[in-house]
Amino acid sequence: MVANDDINLAVGPGEIHALLGENGAGKSTLMNVLYGLLQPDAGEILVDGQPIKIRSPRDAINAGIGMVHQHFMLVPVFTVTENVMLGAERVRGGIAGFLDRRRARKEIAEVSERYGLPVDPDAVIEDLPVGIQQRVEIIKALTREVNLLILDEPTAVLTPQETDDLLEVMCSLKAAGKSIVFITHKLGEVKAVADRITVVRRGRTVGTASPDASRDELAALMVGRSVKLTVDKAPAEPGESVLQISDLVVDDDRGCRVVDGVDLTVRAGEVLGIAGVQGNGQTELVEAIMGLRPVLTGEVSLAGQRIDGWSPKKVLRAGVGYIPEDRSVDGIVKEFTVAENLVLDIYDRPPFAAGWALKPEAIAASARERIAQFDVRTPSADAPVGTLSGGNQQKVIVAREMSRPLKLLIAAQPTRGVDVGSIEFIHNRVVHERDIGTAVLLVSSELDEVIGLADQIAVMYRGRILRIVDPDTPREEIGLLMAGITPDSFGDSNEDPASGNGAPAGNDGRAGADGNSAASEEEA
């Protein structure tokens, strides 16, 4: 995979340079190259005009480059001081190498003071909120005297208030003469702090902009219009409601509230698309519907029957097809053959099994049929599915889920990491499923895909459905909604109506958003 293809980037001293792009545009890959975690195939890196080779993080640190990773590189059971010291320990006692914690604490205090990053040096990382952990990461980089600090999606995990604090810190760093590369896909933040903006799309730099550019302009650059995938489809003929979700609340693995009062209805014969930046609760929403994650409050009904609290098997049996978003983790068993993967969730039902016995002939026959029908390119039905390309693996999942009568199809990121030919095929199958009267819930962080396939688009942001809009809505407007900016609150980038903390104000805001969505549903 070529994640980065001919990217040019120049960062000046004392500059905040924003690297703007959608998920999967190749921003993080670029920065990992810069930090020595990945090696470039071509091109060079210059620091202060000198070309240097960065083969490991150590080289990067020596070159004055620091990085705050999207997934923090902190040892959870260590204290703040220990994490900051690690790799650059001050020691006493000669060969014994006793840690000089006092000096480390002093250093931390100094850095905290200078850049406005208060933190308790003796707190254990895993007890700290994410925002403070990030602060520790920044302190860690600063105590190593970096000149260039890379912040990889730093606000993705922060609350609005934490985000504000971070932006302030960035400004004070800039004032101290540090350069910052700020990777993000959030327009408001970029406009607030960046000096220069480079936009990346599909592994290429597509342009630079100044922060004075309008949001529309930036959104257009970021989302792009070049590869517009069109799907031929007739207008939807929605029937009765099949999936009904009301006031659903779900936590993620760490116990953070990530789905916070979602109401949704999907009707037979329509595609409801959920647009949103990855990590706004879509994953957990879908897992809760499937019975893979406990529903804390709220109801999920399928064709009038409550299904929350059911086991995944029962939900699947009730006529739900599920294309999980992370194909290689949740969708397929790589070591299994194509034929086996094609019956992964129906292996124990006739005709594939009789009693306790599998029916290999039936499985093989059905596999041959599906392989032909869904155009799976495989040497044989007995090839391990791990040997197929991503697109063909995905087709195996699609074939499996769409070859039984369904009431509801849930397709999460159905074309992620899939070649163009397979994308088109999968899109057509989804539309076909809709046309035979199945309710389809589509979750995708590819806006193009949602716009192309959906009959209605629900924009999800911080665990809530911000608004439900028509697919004809200008894509820039949807893009802004995905960034949490409703058209009526332009200019106020961080304080969106649905801040995710369940504060009373937030609830009011949601009521408003719901009102809006109801209104737009009327229009549709």
Add this chain to the structure above:
Amino acid sequence: MSTMAVEDVAVAPIDQGFWTRDRKIGAGLLLVGVVGAIVFGLLATPQPARFTLSETAGGASAEIGGVFGAVLFGLVAAAAGAGLLAGLGERWFGWLLGLGVVGFVLSFLCWQISAAPDGQNFMPMVNIVRGTFLLALPLIFGALAGVLCERSGVVNVAIEGQLLMGAFAGALIGTMTGSIWAGLVAAAMGGAFISLLLAVFTIRYLVDQVVMGIVLNLLAIGLTGFLYERLMQTDLQAYNQAPHFGNWEIPLLSKIPVIGPALFRGTLFLYLALILVVVIQIALFRTRWGLRTRSVGEHPTAADTVGVRVLGLRYRNVLLGGVVAGIGGASYTLVLYSFTKNMIGGKGFIALAALIFGRWSPTGALLAALFFGFADQLGAYLGAINSVIPSEFLAMLPYLATILAVAGLVGKVRAPAADGKPYIKG
């Protein structure tokens, strides 16, 4: 220190209601204490139970009526449980749990000693303490070897093999050179040899660490058994009569009652074990090496991003662990016995249990090893006084305790996060 405002980030409050873990344990302890008081009290005889401070029945002693003692200490255990149940566990958990366990054990002992045959109603504390330490010795070395490996992220189930190899190499080279110190060095090398195989195959060839450990144990058993039969059995004098370390009495300290004769008239290995516990404890938590070792065992990627050499450190620590375990093996063959086939007999796995029960810390491992050693010694003592309690059940105690600990019934046991996972860069 902290002046920041605590952000209202959603941190899931773990609401367990009334039945917190402390309270559950307290309730259990209360029940056990009451049952102990009743059952042991009924079974005990009015004969006094004497705890003598010497190796014989004579000398100073503490003594308590059998029934009275059994009931009293049972109630002490129950009271400790009640305290936990009442919610004192937040501040005093460790002390109360300790008190409860000690109370229960004493209650049990009062019954046993008072019910012993006439003339044997005493427990020589010096013997018990000394035996506890002696039996715990290989466990301490083994568990420390485990600490060194597992803290840096390599699961070590080959402790048994390392101990065995150390014992064998110590006996062989010690005899052949006639030098006890050469034997000690050879024992360390023997343990390191098994460690080297473990390190190369798990770190370089990425073989599953548990698989490799199990296979290495069998290899060590086979190898030492084979060479024992071929060499040692044919010519004991030439290959299996290593010089032994004598007891080194430490002036002054050895005069302390009970502790003195038990602890400060020991061999080199006893002192070495205790010193190693302290040294490794300090090194692990206070030095650069320790910080890096722990980071490599918890989050190797993070360590890598700040320039720590993950694999090099793992190699080094696994080898070091082998050295420690090898010396532990020598505590068999360079002190009391000559080498025999499979002479470690599962102690390596109890050491593993001590490591886990001691939560991967040197001092924890020491305490766990002493606890297991005490159980072992108690078994021997009860056997000597013809107790109705089968020694086999006492021997099971370490293993049962470990299962309970791992299942989360007695506190949370958490292994280093990256323990057992090979580190692959990129």
Add this chain to the structure above:
Amino acid sequence: MTNANTRADSPSPEESPAKHRLPRQNAPNTAAGPQPEAEGRESLGQRFLQNLWAANTVTVTVLAVVLAMLAGAVLIVVSDEDVLAAFGYIFARPGDALGGSWALISDAYTNLFKGAIFDPAAISAWINGDGTWKPVFAPISETLTYATPLVFTGLAVALAFRGGLFNIGAQGQAIVGVILAALAGFLLPLPPVIHLIVVVLAGALGGAIWGFIPGFLKARTGAHEVINTIMLNYIATYFLAWIIFQKGVHDPTRTDAISRPVDPSARLPRLLGSDLRVHAGILLAVAVVWAVSWLLNRSTFGFEIRAVGANPDAARTAGISVTGTYVLVMVIAGALSGLGGANMVIGSTASQLTPLVAAQIGFDGILVALLGRVRPWGVLAAALLFGALRAGGNSMQSHSSVSLELVTVLQALIVIFIAAPALVQAVFQLRAARAARLQTNLAKGW
């Protein structure tokens, strides 16, 4: 699981010196076929040789055995005083040292072979009419006798492995199995056939109970099965030591640790007369291999086991109960071990409980499972190899006075070499074939 996959793929040929001569062929996601069309024109013989020399399962196994035997040979030599002495003047008279070594090694391995497979002398004696057929089949009979329990314990480990669990507890499960089997064998007065069936089932039940515990703890609390099975092994060992001395169990005529014998009505019949030890256990073992093979590959539950073992996340998403599968897998694995344990008192090796009645069959079962590439029929083959080594080891010990312990060394070395195919490849500069890797996708830590 992704972790495990990268693991499995990573011992790539970069590690081997062969990389300069051979193109990289085991890139993770290429088709598994050994050779592309380009080489289709070669003669059948060439292709056969090529396949033979590719690092496929059989080749790696054979080479691992060869390497282990070589290492064993070195051990035999260095542990022999006379030959070592000859090496002291190797430069003066090299013939002494080398000849002595060769005589020693060839004698030992010849006796190993004679004890495991057949003795040519016995065959010629039979053909000439000097002897009976029995000595001819005696080695095979011994091999099968030793292999039988290992088939069961090997299956127990292999089945759990396929379900993503590392069952180190086969030893403990076998011990509890042998205890219950023996108790049923001498406490229940039952008619012949029924008694045998009941005893076999009792053995399976005992093992199943001992397998259930770690399975349940894993499913319920997430406690690592490796730790728990290790601990349960020793608990079972001590339980055995205790129960032998209990009234009704202990043989009242003896003072040492030995129980009453199992009633004759509960013993497995011998297959080749009373002089040869091979018994019906091996038939049961083969039947169980077939059953486990069917269970794994042809049953819905086997599908679940394999799915959970390979990718528990995907299995859960597809509606399979991962925790339920863990428990059931451990119960079945335990039952299999228990059968192996039962074999130790109703077969021909012993009929009474002793502290060492279960020998090392559980630990050997781990090696057997690994050597058999955690496939049922592979386990059978591996158990036969181990049985042969053991039977041959006995003859080696008595005729060449080379300790039986050498067999343990050989077994461990074989498995080490198997477990690190990259090493064998490096040593023999093999071309890599994907299939050769041992699937130990268990790198989950504690």
